[in-house]
Amino acid sequence: GAVVSQHPSRVICKSGTSVKIECRSLDFQATTMFWYRQFPKKSLMLMATSNEGSKATYEQGVEKDKFLINHASLTLSTLTVTSAHPEDSSFYICSAQGGGKEKLFFGSGTQLSVL
Amino acid sequence: KQEVTQIPAALSVPEGENLVLNCSFTDSAIYNLQWFRQDPGKGLTSLLLIQSSQREQTSGRLNASLDKSSGRSTLYIAASQPGDSATYLCAAGTSGSRLTFGEGTQLTVNP
Numbered sequence: 001g002a003v004v005s006q007h008p009s010r011v012i013c014k015s016g017t018s019v020k021i022e023c024r025s026l027d028f029q030a031t032t033m034f035w036y037r038q039f040p041k042k043s044l045m046l047m048a049t050s051n052e053g054s055k056a057t058y059e060q061g062v063e064k065d066k067f068l069i070n071h072a073s074l075t076l077s078t079l080t081v082t083s084a085h086p087e088d089s090s091f092y093i094c095s096a097q098g099g100g101k102e103k104l105f106f107g108s109g110t111q112l113s114v115l
Numbered sequence: 116k117q118e119v120t121q122i123p124a125a126l127s128v129p130e131g132e133n134l135v136l137n138c139s140f141t142d143s144a145i146y147n148l149q150w151f152r153q154d155p156g157k158g159l160t161s162l163l164l165i166q167s168s169q170r171e172q173t174s175g176r177l178n179a180s181l182d183k184s185s186g187r188s189t190l191y192i193a194a195s196q197p198g199d200s201a202t203y204l205c206a207a208g209t210s211g212s213r214l215t216f217g218e219g220t221q222l223t224v225n226p
Binding site: 004006032034041042043044045046049091093095097103104105106107108109111 | 119149151156157158159160161164204206211212213214215216217218219221
């Protein structure tokens with residue numbers, strides 16, 4: 001089956017620093033990637049949709065200058081949390097679609113803790 | 116705005132029992148309905164995808180049904196095993212492959 005790799009799996013950073021999370025499709029070309037945020041025991045909330053080579057489309061209430069998304073190639077999308085604050089602490093998950101597949105394939109998630 | 120609700124929030128059953136997880140959605144204009152499994156601190160694994168024109172999908176011990184008109188889907192797990200313990204999420208798919216997730220049912224299967 002299709003594989004999506006997300007890195008890092010866990011990151012702890014100081015308040016005010018920026019953190020980059022990578023999402024890679026390993027065996028297919030991902031024309032579209034999605035970034036989600038999940039709070040403990042809560043559902044996944046879609047943050048943004050990115051298509052290769054174009055600007056990401058952000059969901060209402062998501063600050064695009066806070067959460068920078070780059071989808072520069074068909075196999076890689078990055079989410080950068082800029083000037084992180086403790087309220088940004090959360091579980092972030094990416095998913096990818098492409099290769100003629102309708103299903104979405106999810107990364108293993110990144111637990112971000114901002115001190 | 117689509118809203119997805121899952122009942123129960125948590126479920127604990129003895130090994131071998133058959134069980135049903137429920138999912139309801141407010142907007143019936145969906146493209147598909149998907150069920151996922153999530154282990155603690157991990158990403159999602161797709162279990163079943165039901166197209167809007169379909170009534171059910173089966174994979175091994177899992178069977179998912181979809182009733183668009185009533186805005187409901189169920190996931191049936193037969194002969195549950197301890198390895199089935201996880202959180203099960205349903206998600207309603209709309210245009211552009213956007214998914215709206217429920218909050219999940221946390222399942223514990225006791226040996």
